[in-house]
Amino acid sequence: MQYLTSEEIKALERKANSIRQSIIEMLTEAGSGHTAGPLGMADVFTLLYFGIMKHDPENPEWPERDRLVLSNGHICPVLYATLAHAGYFPVQELLTLRKLGSRLQGHPHRGTLPGIETSSGPLGSGISQAVGMALAERIDNPYSSKFFYCLTGDGELNEGQIWEALMLAGKEKLNNLVVIVDRNGIQIDGYTKDVMPLEPLTEKFESFGFDVQEVDGHNIRALNDAIGKAQSIYGQPSVIIAHTIASKGVDVFERDFRWHGNPPGKGPEDRVEKSKQAEVALQKLRSLAGTIKAQDID
Amino acid sequence: MFASHLQPNLSSGSVERVPTRFGYGEGLLEAGKRDERVVALCCDLTESTRTHLFAQAYPNRFVQVGIAEQNMASVASGMAAMGKIPFIASYAMFSPGRNWEQVRTTIAYNNSNVKVVGAHAGISVGPDGATHQAIEDIAIMRVIPNMVVITPADVHEARKATLAAAKYDGPIYLRLGRSETPVVTTPESPFEIGKAQLLYTRNTALDKKIGIIVTGSLLYNALMAAEELQKQGIGASVLHMATIKPFDGKAVQAFAAEHGALVTVEEHQITGGLGGAVAEHLAECCPTRIARVGVNDRFGESGEPDELIAYFGLDVPAIVAAAKRVVS
Numbered sequence: 028m029q030y031l032t033s034e035e036i037k038a039l040e041r042k043a044n045s046i047r048q049s050i051i052e053m054l055t056e057a058g059s060g061h062t063a064g065p066l067g068m069a070d071v072f073t074l075l076y077f078g079i080m081k082h083d084p085e086n087p088e089w090p091e092r093d094r095l096v097l098s099n100g101h102i103c104p105v106l107y108a109t110l111a112h113a114g115y116f117p118v119q120e121l122l123t124l125r126k127l128g129s130r131l132q133g134h135p136h137r138g139t140l141p142g143i144e145t146s147s148g149p150l151g152s153g154i155s156q157a158v159g160m161a162l163a164e165r166i167d168n169p170y171s172s173k174f175f176y177c178l179t180g181d182g183e184l185n186e187g188q189i190w191e192a193l194m195l196a197g198k199e200k201l202n203n204l205v206v207i208v209d210r211n212g213i214q215i216d217g218y219t220k221d222v223m224p225l226e227p228l229t230e231k232f233e234s235f236g237f238d239v240q241e242v243d244g245h246n247i248r249a250l251n252d253a254i255g256k257a258q259s260i261y262g263q264p265s266v267i268i269a270h271t272i273a274s275k276g277v278d279v280f281e282r283d284f285r286w287h288g289n290p291p292g293k294g295p296e297d298r299v300e301k302s303k304q305a306e307v308a309l310q311k312l313r314s315l316a317g318t319i320k321a322q323d324i325d
Numbered sequence: 326m327f328a329s330h331l332q333p334n335l336s337s338g339s340v341e342r343v344p345t346r347f348g349y350g351e352g353l354l355e356a357g358k359r360d361e362r363v364v365a366l367c368c369d370l371t372e373s374t375r376t377h378l379f380a381q382a383y384p385n386r387f388v389q390v391g392i393a394e395q396n397m398a399s400v401a402s403g404m405a406a407m408g409k410i411p412f413i414a415s416y417a418m419f420s421p422g423r424n425w426e427q428v429r430t431t432i433a434y435n436n437s438n439v440k441v442v443g444a445h446a447g448i449s450v451g452p453d454g455a456t457h458q459a460i461e462d463i464a465i466m467r468v469i470p471n472m473v474v475i476t477p478a479d480v481h482e483a484r485k486a487t488l489a490a491a492k493y494d495g496p497i498y499l500r501l502g503r504s505e506t507p508v509v510t511t512p513e514s515p516f517e518i519g520k521a522q523l524l525y526t527r528n529t530a531l532d533k534k535i536g537i538i539v540t541g542s543l544l545y546n547a548l549m550a551a552e553e554l555q556k557q558g559i560g561a562s563v564l565h566m567a568t569i570k571p572f573d574g575k576a577v578q579a580f581a582a583e584h585g586a587l588v589t590v591e592e593h594q595i596t597g598g599l600g601g602a603v604a605e606h607l608a609e610c611c612p613t614r615i616a617r618v619g620v621n622d623r624f625g626e627s628g629e630p631d632e633l634i635a636y637f638g639l640d641v642p643a644i645v646a647a648a649k650r651v652v653s
Contacts, residue, residue, distance in 0.1 A: 137406075157403060
């Protein structure tokens with residue numbers, strides 16, 4: 028596990044803030060897409076790409092890289108923004124999101140944009156793909172130090188295929204697999220506890236053979252510690268339940284499931300009128316100046 | 326006249342019968358020996374899909390996924406992303422039946438080098454009945470971009486198709502049957518993905534003529550129907566399309582022009598499969614009278630394979646009757 032100094036953590040927080048601003052800009056320009064998930068996962072993505080993963084933006088197909096599978100493909104604005112800020116492609120290209128001819132498809136497509144490991148969008152298939160990658164790696168190199176990260180949403184856990192994949196990962200004791208769940212408590216139709224209750228979630232994962240950690244998904248140091256521990260687990264796959272706040276960073280959008288699938292300019296109007304949503308969001312983020320702190324995690 | 330590379334004495338009425346899935350088992354084992362990137366996955370049907378031969382020889386490259394076809398498809402996609410050549414096998418009704426979306430998105434949209442092997446396709450599955458008889462699988466796979474669709478006619482062709490699939494870089498659907506299928510080709514018969522083959526040439530001395538296009542397990546019936554038609558004074562040829570996609574439109578077009586009327590024969594719904602593909606192609610370039618022999622918008626039933634082939638009108642008399650309806 029890599030120790031992060033306070034300075035390094037502050038730098039990562041500033042980076043996450045820049046990525047959030049890019050997310051607001053690209054969604055506003057696109058006029059459609061998902062806001063809550065991408066903003067909520069900005070800290071996790073920033074830490075993975077700027078602090079944890081072995082990867083090389085100059086050489087996206089570097090065989091020794093760690094792999095990141097985004098299972099809940101609809102939060103791809105955060106993946107795209109992170110990849111652009113990491114140098115995979117120009118930040119300016121983020122403004123082509125969802126436009127005809129763009130490499131930034133509405134849901135990720137492998138083969139067009141550097142850094143995308145797999146196409147995703149239909150929910151539930153990402154853990155399976157990460158399991159396949161981890162199995163293939165073990166055949167070639169049982170002592171490999173590569174890690175396979177799969178990011179999934181809590182609503183996505185409704186899908187049956189998720190549990191098929193977890194069963195196989197547990198059976199195969201894939202210690203090179205790290206699943207990170209965005210536990211923001213919302214999905215399109217409402218709160219996850221109303222649509223399809225998931226608790227007791229930790230016990231569910233444990234019963235499938237996983238090492239389970241719960242962590243504040245906006246606390247970079249806690250996340251770094253959790254991923255470090257997940258990497259060191261022997262003979263078991265890991266899951267990190269990252270408790271996040273939907274739309275984190277823009278307080279007037281936070282925790283509201285109506286921001287799941289709407290971009291700034293088309294979201295609920297009771298707190299900010301549509302025409303001002305993008306500008307207000309950017310102002311809020313700029314005023315935070317990289318000082319997002321963990322708070323009030325349910 | 327039979328093509329020279331086929332089994333001798335086909336017209337004698339006695340023919341060896343072996344399930345096509347046996348050819349897959351042999352081919353997979355051979356492919357595994359030739360290329361260590363080949364891996365196999367199975368959903369608790371290892372012996373009946375003949376994957377057990379590979380699993381016994383290469384246990385380290387075999388993944389028992391359990392009864393979870395959706396997971397199997399996406400796990401294979403992940404393995405292919407790491408450079409493996411996965412063959413995934415189950416019954417066609419479950420893969421690609423149940424896991425169609427995973428095949429479409431995680432395999433075909435990714436253009437993953439995964440081979441989807443659907444065993445027990447067609448009504449000749451027999452007593453298990455309609456729930457286990459996939460007669461829609463060609464249609465649902467044919468419409469997916471990047472996907473190649475192959476339905477081998479017999480055990481030898483199934484083996485060659487498996488080896489060719491391992492060499493081909495991209496997603497393939499390989500359709501296999503459960504029951505004992507007449508062995509028509511030989512180990513020496515040519516096989517090439519995407520190439521239709523003329524296996525029976527009509528007697529040009531006869532004025533009336535018909536072209537029969539067939540895919541998969543009904544090849545023998547099509548050949549026997551051609552023999553019968555010639556006895557009845559109708560010149561009949563048989564074009565075998567083991568590959569339905571990419572579609573060998575050139576061969577079909579020439580065959581249609583030569584014969585003027587066609588019969589298509591398949592163990593599948595008459596919509597969306599071989600008959601559909603032939604009709605679509607010819608309607609655009611050169612409208613041709615076609616009679617489609619296949620299952621007509623019904624589900625299967627329990628019964629013995631040969632009984633069902635006759636009951637659903639896929640036997641030799643049914644092909645002969647269809648030919649007579651459209652003969653020029």
